[in-house]
Amino acid sequence: xxxxxxxxxxxxxxxxxxxxxxxxxQLVETARRVYRSYGFSPIDTPALEYAExxxxxxxxxxxxxxxxxxxxxxxxxxxxFDLTVPLARFAAxxxxxxxxxxxxxxxxxxxxxxxxxxxRYREFMQxxxxxxxxxxxxxxxxxxxxxxxxxxxxxxxFSNGDLGFGIRxxxxxxxxxxxxxxxxxxxxxGVLRSLDKLPKIGREKVIAxxxxxxxxxxxxxxxxxxxxxxxxxxxxxxxSLETMLSGSEVGQLGVARLRELFSxxxxxxxxxxxxxxxxxxxxxxxxxTGTIYETFLTDxxxxxxxxxxxxxxxxxxxxxxxKLPGIGAxxxxxxxxxxxxxxxxxxxxxxPAEIFIPQxxxxxxxxxxxxxxxxxxxxxxxxxxxxxKPLKKQLKYCDKxxxxxxxxxxxxxxxxxxxxxxxxxxxxxxxxxxxxxLAEHLRSLLR
Amino acid sequence: xxxxxxxxxxxxxxxxxxxxxxxxxQLVETARRVYRSYGFSPIDTPALEYAExxxxxxxxxxxxxxxxxxxxxxxxxxxxFDLTVPLARFAAxxxxxxxxxxxxxxxxxxxxxxxxxxxRYREFMQxxxxxxxxxxxxxxxxxxxxxxxxxxxxxxxFSNGDLGFGIRxxxxxxxxxxxxxxxxxxxxxGVLRSLDKLPKIGREKVIAxxxxxxxxxxxxxxxxxxxxxxxxxxxxxxxSLETMLSGSEVGQLGVARLRELFSxxxxxxxxxxxxxxxxxxxxxxxxxTGTIYETFLTDxxxxxxxxxxxxxxxxxxxxxxxKLPGIGAxxxxxxxxxxxxxxxxxxxxxxPAEIFIPQxxxxxxxxxxxxxxxxxxxxxxxxxxxxxKPLKKQLKYCDKxxxxxxxxxxxxxxxxxxxxxxxxxxxxxxxxxxxxxLAEHLRSLLR
Numbered sequence: 001x002x003x004x005x006x007x008x009x010x011x012x013x014x015x016x017x018x019x020x021x022x023x024x025x026q027l028v029e030t031a032r033r034v035y036r037s038y039g040f041s042p043i044d045t046p047a048l049e050y051a052e053x054x055x056x057x058x059x060x061x062x063x064x065x066x067x068x069x070x071x072x073x074x075x076x077x078x079x080x081f082d083l084t085v086p087l088a089r090f091a092a093x094x095x096x097x098x099x100x101x102x103x104x105x106x107x108x109x110x111x112x113x114x115x116x117x118x119x120r121y122r123e124f125m126q127x128x129x130x131x132x133x134x135x136x137x138x139x140x141x142x143x144x145x146x147x148x149x150x151x152x153x154x155x156x157x158f159s160n161g162d163l164g165f166g167i168r169x170x171x172x173x174x175x176x177x178x179x180x181x182x183x184x185x186x187x188x189x190g191v192l193r194s195l196d197k198l199p200k201i202g203r204e205k206v207i208a209x210x211x212x213x214x215x216x217x218x219x220x221x222x223x224x225x226x227x228x229x230x231x232x233x234x235x236x237x238x239x240s241l242e243t244m245l246s247g248s249e250v251g252q253l254g255v256a257r258l259r260e261l262f263s264x265x266x267x268x269x270x271x272x273x274x275x276x277x278x279x280x281x282x283x284x285x286x287x288x289t290g291t292i293y294e295t296f297l298t299d300x301x302x303x304x305x306x307x308x309x310x311x312x313x314x315x316x317x318x319x320x321x322x323k324l325p326g327i328g329a330x331x332x333x334x335x336x337x338x339x340x341x342x343x344x345x346x347x348x349x350x351x352p353a354e355i356f357i358p359q360x361x362x363x364x365x366x367x368x369x370x371x372x373x374x375x376x377x378x379x380x381x382x383x384x385x386x387x388x389k390p391l392k393k394q395l396k397y398c399d400k401x402x403x404x405x406x407x408x409x410x411x412x413x414x415x416x417x418x419x420x421x422x423x424x425x426x427x428x429x430x431x432x433x434x435x436x437x438l439a440e441h442l443r444s445l446l447r
Numbered sequence: 448x449x450x451x452x453x454x455x456x457x458x459x460x461x462x463x464x465x466x467x468x469x470x471x472x473q474l475v476e477t478a479r480r481v482y483r484s485y486g487f488s489p490i491d492t493p494a495l496e497y498a499e500x501x502x503x504x505x506x507x508x509x510x511x512x513x514x515x516x517x518x519x520x521x522x523x524x525x526x527x528f529d530l531t532v533p534l535a536r537f538a539a540x541x542x543x544x545x546x547x548x549x550x551x552x553x554x555x556x557x558x559x560x561x562x563x564x565x566x567r568y569r570e571f572m573q574x575x576x577x578x579x580x581x582x583x584x585x586x587x588x589x590x591x592x593x594x595x596x597x598x599x600x601x602x603x604x605f606s607n608g609d610l611g612f613g614i615r616x617x618x619x620x621x622x623x624x625x626x627x628x629x630x631x632x633x634x635x636x637g638v639l640r641s642l643d644k645l646p647k648i649g650r651e652k653v654i655a656x657x658x659x660x661x662x663x664x665x666x667x668x669x670x671x672x673x674x675x676x677x678x679x680x681x682x683x684x685x686x687s688l689e690t691m692l693s694g695s696e697v698g699q700l701g702v703a704r705l706r707e708l709f710s711x712x713x714x715x716x717x718x719x720x721x722x723x724x725x726x727x728x729x730x731x732x733x734x735x736t737g738t739i740y741e742t743f744l745t746d747x748x749x750x751x752x753x754x755x756x757x758x759x760x761x762x763x764x765x766x767x768x769x770k771l772p773g774i775g776a777x778x779x780x781x782x783x784x785x786x787x788x789x790x791x792x793x794x795x796x797x798x799p800a801e802i803f804i805p806q807x808x809x810x811x812x813x814x815x816x817x818x819x820x821x822x823x824x825x826x827x828x829x830x831x832x833x834x835x836k837p838l839k840k841q842l843k844y845c846d847k848x849x850x851x852x853x854x855x856x857x858x859x860x861x862x863x864x865x866x867x868x869x870x871x872x873x874x875x876x877x878x879x880x881x882x883x884x885l886a887e888h889l890r891s892l893l894r
Contacts, residue, residue, distance in 0.1 A: 004767065010496065013495060046462070053454070113518065139833040365711050367714060
């Protein structure tokens, strides 16, 4: 039997074992519930598309990450590397049929053949929501509420309360206003890329980069960083900005939109400590044109933003002449999952079943199965062991899996109409419970 | 602007628009809930694997369906075409770590480059559950309960009750016993393949095929079909079988396992009309070795089985010398979705939001958003329109999307502390509701 194939996965790919997968499902379910509660509708698109669709006209860095090949029909195809390009294609194809504004979420796997490094995989899930077809600031404000309520719901799901997070907001119009006033529009991409490095490399190195490589004067570079580093009470900072950007129409519009955003979020009930203006975030990507968001975990700022996004002017210019502005954000599912594991917020159980019923008496299999079905109808999750092995062996199994309660019944219990209920969370705690009281007793142990 | 890329999907691939996707999500959520309620744990495996893993040693028909290519690292890789081979690889790799019995479900996309035909796609979801590492009949019985409770739950989700279905059960040991008695063991694969065609082509053609191509005598072929066509009350049929298969140990074991299965299912509360012995189903696949299941919709028998599976002796023989028997089944998600659409059980709304709040007064955006968040905290799904357009336009939007209730408030309503609630399901029905009574009123309209 030397002919066996070695069971293994490809480099950069991973299997999800039950306890990690249960945590991933809980994250996905939470995101889906929050997105739906705001009226975002689910869509899905194929994993494989024409390579032309995914690469657009461009062809540099991102091409190399593509899993691209020729299919049986001779077509040049590739696996999607994000959910934004498929959304652009989708929006161009159906916007007439679906109408705008169009609010969608999309939770799906993407693939990038990039070099693997610490915790980065070649296959991972994205978890995006977007509102397309409106320039209204109400959609920007709503996106911030969605991020807030999502992070709060994840805290409730994994931490019985507050996970500890802050959302940082900026508006590219403010930065554009400053660049305009400083005559730096032409160098804006370089300036913003450098600015993004501020938290990592510090003021002096950013200034050096801007003056040596981007073509700004020291004075210009300093003024950009002065603005980025403005801190204080949000209202005060916005007032200072208004003065600094006097004469710049885009700059003033940016300030006005930020002002409305903070005001409406507070009215809508977001605690002020959870949202902050941070003029240093620029999100280097070229396509952001307005509000931008980043979200940090209070206890783990170094893992970076776990939910980011922003406003863009023109989603689907590659595919249609219809101008489709929009706003959205993406939950960094795998990054957050890794953080939750580090914070020990992921449960260790590897079964979704709370209750374990051993087969104490093989002749009563039908009755054990009946009891389990009755408890499922009451909303419990219940596993019946498939073999009538010695009780000790069966209890060893459930100890390994992490069930929380065991219900044991043999001939005596069936005769007396009572069940022996073991609370597996507290060593030695067990009681005899009559059938009529069973569901209530279990609720008291489990809820 | 003639430079646009035509937005389109590959042949055999499809986009899921919101209302279809909402139905698919509901099916997936229902399956997940039922699988978990029985203690099956979720896993996931990569979409891409070494081609060698997916093809095994074989290399005929299924190879042609593979999306197979060489990756950047020169590896021969392919996209998974089912979830069974990845499960085999997974089980071989982790069975020591996870222990047995191991119960898992796996809901994921698979790809097959086969010729597209009526409603078949090259990308589709599978929705499998399996119990591995036990030969106990209790696992076979449980699998039948899972299929039953799943179909029942889908009926509740889509049909407010009974969808109308029947589960047909057989056991390959019974057929093997007959083949043994008839001296047809060598021809078993051919015989079972022919037998599978009985409902489609009828008795005479099956006999012709068995005698002309498989090498059975007319008498042998007749005896196989006689057994397959045995009908009557389950207990009576099992008694007849017992007699017909006297002297065959495997045959008797098959009858005994079927007897225990029907008895335990009835004890566990399955209505007898929902499960039936059907000796004609053979499920031609070679790897089934015991109990087999098929599930048919009462009103749409012609679409075929929507949930099928069975017992196998050795899941992972390609990857390990450890013998891993198991039992499982797969929900035919896309087939069932198509059937639900034909039966008009899929809702037409394209939004998950029940409640629509138009922006009647742009200055009160924060207050609309606050109201919406308060209602979400009460468990409602609520959409706020992003632009303060004329009310008529906003209501046209929600009419198209399918919201069920609109809450309208302008200056007067805010002053009086009442909300105008429109029941969009009943033309012209609306009432003024105070803030304190709002949640209760909405519950009465929506639940």
